[in-house]
Amino acid sequence: MLIGKVFDQTSTTEFMAMLDREYDNEKLLSSYIELSLDGGEPKPNSEPIIIARITKLQKENPLLSRDQASVSASIGDIGYHMSRRFTYSWAECTVIGTLTVSGFLDMNRCSVTPNAEVHSISETSQRQLFFSDKPSHLPLGTIESFGEGDTSQVPVTLNADELVTKHFCIFGMTGSGKTNTSAKLLEELMARGHRMIIFDSHDDYINIENFSNLFCDRDSNGNKKELKCRVNDRNCDAVELAKEQLNPNASNNRPKNECVCERLIRTASVIYHNKPARQIVAEGCKKITPKLVNALSNVNPWNTLIQNRQVCSKSSFPELKYYGDDFQDFSINLLEAFQGEQFSDAQLRWLRGNINQRGVGIQYLNNLQNALNNNPPPGRGGTREAIEQKLQGLINIYNDARRTNARSIDLELFFQCIADRAKAIPQTVYRLSLTDLSNNLRKALVYGVVTYFFRSFKYRDYQATSKKGQPNAYPILFVLEEARSLIPKSSSDDIDISGKLARRAMREIGYEGRKFSLGFGLISQKPSTVDAEVVSQSNTLILHQLKSPDDQKYVRDVAESMSQEDLEMVKSLGTGRAIVTGVAIKSPVLLRVDFRYSQEGIEEPRPIENELRNTTEIRNKLGI
Numbered sequence: 001m002l003i004g005k006v007f008d009q010t011s012t013t014e015f016m017a018m019l020d021r022e023y024d025n026e027k028l029l030s031s032y033i034e035l036s037l038d039g040g041e042p043k044p045n046s047e048p049i050i051i052a053r054i055t056k057l058q059k060e061n062p063l064l065s066r067d068q069a070s071v072s073a074s075i076g077d078i079g080y081h082m083s084r085r086f087t088y089s090w091a092e093c094t095v096i097g098t099l100t101v102s103g104f105l106d107m108n109r110c111s112v113t114p115n116a117e118v119h120s121i122s123e124t125s126q127r128q129l130f131f132s133d134k135p136s137h138l139p140l141g142t143i144e145s146f147g148e149g150d151t152s153q154v155p156v157t158l159n160a161d162e163l164v165t166k167h168f169c170i171f172g173m174t175g176s177g178k179t180n181t182s183a184k185l186l187e188e189l190m191a192r193g194h195r196m197i198i199f200d201s202h203d204d205y206i207n208i209e210n211f212s213n214l215f216c217d218r219d220s221n222g223n224k225k226e227l228k229c230r231v232n233d234r235n236c237d238a239v240e241l242a243k244e245q246l247n248p249n250a251s252n253n254r255p256k257n258e259c260v261c262e263r264l265i266r267t268a269s270v271i272y273h274n275k276p277a278r279q280i281v282a283e284g285c286k287k288i289t290p291k292l293v294n295a296l297s298n299v300n301p302w303n304t305l306i307q308n309r310q311v312c313s314k315s316s317f318p319e320l321k322y323y324g325d326d327f328q329d330f331s332i333n334l335l336e337a338f339q340g341e342q343f344s345d346a347q348l349r350w351l352r353g354n355i356n357q358r359g360v361g362i363q364y365l366n367n368l369q370n371a372l373n374n375n376p377p378p379g380r381g382g383t384r385e386a387i388e389q390k391l392q393g394l395i396n397i398y399n400d401a402r403r404t405n406a407r408s409i410d411l412e413l414f415f416q417c418i419a420d421r422a423k424a425i426p427q428t429v430y431r432l433s434l435t436d437l438s439n440n441l442r443k444a445l446v447y448g449v450v451t452y453f454f455r456s457f458k459y460r461d462y463q464a465t466s467k468k469g470q471p472n473a474y475p476i477l478f479v480l481e482e483a484r485s486l487i488p489k490s491s492s493d494d495i496d497i498s499g500k501l502a503r504r505a506m507r508e509i510g511y512e513g514r515k516f517s518l519g520f521g522l523i524s525q526k527p528s529t530v531d532a533e534v535v536s537q538s539n540t541l542i543l544h545q546l547k548s549p550d551d552q553k554y555v556r557d558v559a560e561s562m563s564q565e566d567l568e569m570v571k572s573l574g575t576g577r578a579i580v581t582g583v584a585i586k587s588p589v590l591l592r593v594d595f596r597y598s599q600e601g602i603e604e605p606r607p608i609e610n611e612l613r614n615t616t617e618i619r620n621k622l623g624i
């Protein structure tokens, strides 16, 4: 759709466009536009086109001085329409690149033709830029750009391989939609069977496998709309056949049909070119057929994904024990993280010789204490006393932790059940609930799990991708919700030992994890309070609204691909709107994130609305 013309001088990277009057009131800011190389109408399917973005809008009325403006205002509507006739709208545009016919976004090498036609981006170009139907791409939402009819529903997909190996961060103020966005990403990764460990600070993902919201849509104002399933009890032919052929052993207390049906829909979304699952439901589930089930049965990973539950939830703290000769320092560091205190050099010297005690948990700590009695450190007893105090402290912390719902996890067994292909459980997602744990133990758990996994890949014989023969381990994604409290920014007088260790573990993944197919995703309200080194290793950023100047500055420093204009926009994004930038997408994009399929952990609290629910009744009685 023609919306204006290029005006004045141009370059390969920037130009000004004068907008036609009928479009100058549209939501054009940050929208994509397209131009042909010769200045005529762009033909995205048959020739390369220049893609640009509107970065600034301004208006000018050369005939209207201040005095005239006040006169024109004083004659009301007529004055307004008269002055509008002579008002021009300008758009400052930045060239993104040249989009080739095959969908490759190349550098633009020729200056934009003066007086060229400026068109809003066509659906074809939007798809080429932001959508891929490969199963390795995840649909996250729809593009927010002024385009064909302004109702185009082009799904935006992110490259999942880039996300899970080059790390991602989701930032935004409270209530801006971070958890929804990350849940959406995790659901899509789950539908593809990627293994992950979620450090769930507030039980936001407690219902991550209850996909009831798959049957519920939201309009652009956030209002819920029910989508009807065409079959009662979700018991259609395809579901019946899947139950028969795959024998799903859904062990939760909802009807099995429901689970199988939801898994089939999400799988169909991947198979049918990344069509968002909710769209499949909205179209009457025509794609969920016995033919699909037949094609999927006996084919890995699809049959296991439809057959099994995928999430295992636990409230856990890391088990204290001797983790073997390769993990001597790790075992000592784990004690430090557990108690949030460092050992002195003299204490470390003794520990190194005695850390290899038998037993686990309290028994292990008791054995250490016995060793201390039988084989005390040299010197006048100060070191011995200090170690004794620390061991007693550890026993107290361990006992306190056991009094909650949390249970200890042996990290070697945990590693095997998630990462070791020969021993792993069918569940692909391990959700570690942190709500029962003290601040220290939360960080100790991050340190313990992440370091144990990283070192198992680095120093033991585990490989997630192997050139020779079969890989013996799975790639893993670590997800840290509320990252600020788990890997806080370091400070010069850092006394937070467990935070320091957790940070170190995540930095290792940041710098070297990619080689082993280990990645992380961070979610945080305040990016500036999260460890900068970890964030700087994250190559995809998903930004919701951020108002604080600190956070904006921080993001500007870490996100090289982000323009000043995009940063400006981050200040005013509404709930569920996000800017995605980085390696998982060809060009930064503003999108409306789809509502998650799974039920929220905590519903949006509305205490006042709930308390005053009877107001409507009173208003009705009073005829108001």
Ligand SMILES: Nc1ncnc2c1ncn2[C@@H]1O[C@H](COP(=O)(O)OP(=O)(O)OP(=O)(O)O)[C@@H](O)[C@H]1O
Pocket (backbone or CB within 6 Å): 172, 173, 174, 175, 176, 177, 178, 179, 180, 181, 218, 222, 525, 575, 576, 577, 592, 593, 594, 595, 600, 603, 604
């Ligand atoms: N993409 C979206 N579409 C529709 N509604 C959304 C979307 N994202 C979020 N919401 C609404 O906004 C509410 C808050 O979202 P969410 O819990 O994801 O925010 P948050 O940034 O994680 O907040 P907090 O920092 O407090 O954890 C949700 O309960 C949901 O109702």
Ligand SMILES: [Mg+2]
Pocket (backbone or CB within 6 Å): 178, 179, 180, 204
């Ligand atoms: Mg949240």
